[in-house]
Amino acid sequence: MSEHRSxxxxxxxxxxxxxxxPLALTTAGTLLHGTGLVPPQASAAAAAAAPAWATATADxxxxxxxxxxxxxxxxxDGQTVTVRTQxxxxxxxxxxEPYVIVVAGAITMNPVGKEIKVASDKTIVGSGTSGxxxxxxxxxxxxxxxxxxxxxxxxxxxQGVWNDKEHDFDAIQMDGAHHVWIDHNxxxxxxxxxxxxxxxxxYVTVSWNEMSHNNKTFGIGWTENVLTDITxxxxxxxxxxxxxxxxxxxxxxxxxxxxxxxxxxTDISSSYGNYSRGGTRMVLENSYFQGVKNPVIxxxxxxxxxxxxxxxxxxxxxxxGGTAFDPKAYYxxxxxxxxxxxxxxxxxxxxxxxxxxxxASAEAPAASRKAAAATTLTVAKDxxxxxxxxxxxxxxxxxxxxxxxxxxxxxxxYRETVKVPSNKxxxxxxxxxxxxxxxxxxxxxAAGTPKPDGSGTYGTSGSATVAVEADDxxxxxxxxxxxxxxxxxxxxxxxxxxxxxTAADKVLLDGVIVEGDQDTLLLDTAxxxxxxxxxxxxxxxxxxxDFIFGRATAVIDxxxxxxxKRWNGTSAGYVTAPSTAANRKxxxxxxxxxxxxVSDRTFYLGRPWHAGGDASLDPQTTVRNTTLSAAIRxxxxxxxxxxxxxxxRFAEYRNTGAGAGSASGDRPHLTDAQAADQEVxxxxxxxxxxxx
Numbered sequence: 001m002s003e004h005r006s007x008x009x010x011x012x013x014x015x016x017x018x019x020x021x022p023l024a025l026t027t028a029g030t031l032l033h034g035t036g037l038v039p040p041q042a043s044a045a046a047a048a049a050a051p052a053w054a055t056a057t058a059d060x061x062x063x064x065x066x067x068x069x070x071x072x073x074x075x076x077d078g079q080t081v082t083v084r085t086q087x088x089x090x091x092x093x094x095x096x097e098p099y100v101i102v103v104a105g106a107i108t109m110n111p112v113g114k115e116i117k118v119a120s121d122k123t124i125v126g127s128g129t130s131g132x133x134x135x136x137x138x139x140x141x142x143x144x145x146x147x148x149x150x151x152x153x154x155x156x157x158x159q160g161v162w163n164d165k166e167h168d169f170d171a172i173q174m175d176g177a178h179h180v181w182i183d184h185n186x187x188x189x190x191x192x193x194x195x196x197x198x199x200x201x202x203y204v205t206v207s208w209n210e211m212s213h214n215n216k217t218f219g220i221g222w223t224e225n226v227l228t229d230i231t232x233x234x235x236x237x238x239x240x241x242x243x244x245x246x247x248x249x250x251x252x253x254x255x256x257x258x259x260x261x262x263x264x265x266t267d268i269s270s271s272y273g274n275y276s277r278g279g280t281r282m283v284l285e286n287s288y289f290q291g292v293k294n295p296v297i298x299x300x301x302x303x304x305x306x307x308x309x310x311x312x313x314x315x316x317x318x319x320x321g322g323t324a325f326d327p328k329a330y331y332x333x334x335x336x337x338x339x340x341x342x343x344x345x346x347x348x349x350x351x352x353x354x355x356x357x358x359x360a361s362a363e364a365p366a367a368s369r370k371a372a373a374a375t376t377l378t379v380a381k382d383x384x385x386x387x388x389x390x391x392x393x394x395x396x397x398x399x400x401x402x403x404x405x406x407x408x409x410x411x412x413x414y415r416e417t418v419k420v421p422s423n424k425x426x427x428x429x430x431x432x433x434x435x436x437x438x439x440x441x442x443x444x445x446a447a448g449t450p451k452p453d454g455s456g457t458y459g460t461s462g463s464a465t466v467a468v469e470a471d472d473x474x475x476x477x478x479x480x481x482x483x484x485x486x487x488x489x490x491x492x493x494x495x496x497x498x499x500x501x502t503a504a505d506k507v508l509l510d511g512v513i514v515e516g517d518q519d520t521l522l523l524d525t526a527x528x529x530x531x532x533x534x535x536x537x538x539x540x541x542x543x544x545x546d547f548i549f550g551r552a553t554a555v556i557d558x559x560x561x562x563x564x565k566r567w568n569g570t571s572a573g574y575v576t577a578p579s580t581a582a583n584r585k586x587x588x589x590x591x592x593x594x595x596x597x598v599s600d601r602t603f604y605l606g607r608p609w610h611a612g613g614d615a616s617l618d619p620q621t622t623v624r625n626t627t628l629s630a631a632i633r634x635x636x637x638x639x640x641x642x643x644x645x646x647x648x649r650f651a652e653y654r655n656t657g658a659g660a661g662s663a664s665g666d667r668p669h670l671t672d673a674q675a676a677d678q679e680v681x682x683x684x685x686x687x688x689x690x691x692x
Contacts, residue, residue, distance in 0.1 A: 052408070052432055053125065053355040054080060054100050058148070058181035059434045060205035060231025060254065063331050067145070067203065072179040074123030074148035075099045082127070086110060093118045102127050102356050103152060109136025113157050113169035113191065120144050126151040127356040137169070137190070142176035151355040153186040163215055167191035175199040184208045186350040193243065197230060198222045205231045210350040213268065215241045221248025226279040233257050236345040239268045249278040254327045256285040257336050259345045262292045269293070276302040281324040288341040289314050296320065310338040334437050340560045343593035343627065347538040347558030348511070354476070354691035375403070380410040390418045390429070390441060397424045406430050409478060411438035417445065422469040422504070422526065431478030436513050439478040441466055446484045447494030457494065460519055464501035469526065474508040474691065482516040486567035498522045502552065507534040508689045515542035517567065523552035528581055535689040546577035548587060549609060555683045556589045563596030563603050563631050571599035576606035577640070578619040586620030586649065588683045594659070595629035605636040608648040620649035622670070622678050632659030635666040653678070
């Protein structure tokens, strides 16, 4: 969109969604029908078309080929079963054969503190957010290997004694196990540890978990041998006192992108954060410590190498020293920016609604399964899939398809433009890599780029790398980018370069990166009088000028908005440019973070885009409960193309950070009563986004 041109808009009301909760907590997985286990024929069908979560493999040290085990993949080679009782869970978890065990609903352990002895080659996964282990946990003994524990809530063995010396009731304990992956769990309120990795257990990865409300969080070691290799990344550890974690005699402890938070004014206060003990060699990277006492401590015999960590409101010991190791000598990994970690982990840790639901739905009656079944089309650049390009897979979707089609995209960079036409609804783009950075769809058209056929230039909307015109579209775990080089193309008349354009209703973007410079994310509607709702969560949006814009009713929730410098190295820009139609809602940024490597007080939160000079439009942006960096101007709204922002709808509510400011005539704040009508549920107006 031109800096000197006008832009377009929307509105609606109504309540239904739990405000301030990530999608994973507001959309429980498919509830199961009937009783008992998945019938063998249903399990066989599920295995034949196994969803990505059932075949997922670990990263970090759990991915290393060692001790006769090449990586950690759990029970993917076995049958998928669904369990609802302790007896069923115990039967399959202790079996000699491999199993993918889907926990559907809450299982209360008897007696309290019972730890089921898990055998090798198992995946134990919660069905959406409904899988709970209450009053007990899991034990992995000597030699147990190749175990995945994912997407579960494990809670409540606490016996009322804070520093309990009598009850060794852990959520997950391992003594001498290897190749274990603990991922996307909610662990809390246990009598002893949330995770105990003991007695030379090794090749362990702990990722994307929320660990909270506990005394002893996460202990590693309890042996004189310096053998344990462990990766701990993207965990949110909050309201815990000690062992956050404590690493004793670890040969290699790699901790990165974790968020340790001690919330002030609560009954639980941290005594220390990351502790390197004994002969431990620790590498600690790009983590964020908020309010933690003694955030990093080490014994005289241990080492800690720190890189890129952020310490906010911490006190006491913060130590480093010695030499450690290079994690990339063992496995590859990608660091997120430390400044982005709090928002990223608040939205991305814990059980996810999209994990564990396919096997659960297999238990529905056959007719229901047939109606709900999704077709999967595989894309791989190397020819190992059905299609080599994303567009080829979209072309294969039948017109007016009635059910979900998942375009499963293997890791790689796909340099192409993609269009999902309006007659192909219910399409999901799913990246299959370990990170959203592994699968990238990218192109470099701009508004002023000439079309190859000589029929003119693309224009702003036509420059999109990915254009979505079909309702009920979803994208997960991938990057959509426009890498147009402004500096090298100064002669072009238009530098607007869209990465993603949506012109549809019920669009869900979960766990994606959308990146560009000017006009990165165009959130439009099929027509001015059509509703177009978009929900973006657990994602990054990157740009500099009007890079979230359009007339859709759009929510950016629990995400990171990253400001970047202009092509010539200067800092100046605008986050939003809504073009909302009167009586509709525009752009809502909630529970997120706005930051980036730009100069202080150089970016506006938004300006009104009256597309085509249309005075009937009523642009709206609300930014609430969001952390604003010092890059945001003290007067965060500005005029555009002769239209005053004060004549439209721009407001804040309870933002924090160096870029936040008190209410004034140049910085309107919502009252509590007004804010009650400007929540996520009001924006989505009867639609509950659910991963499919």
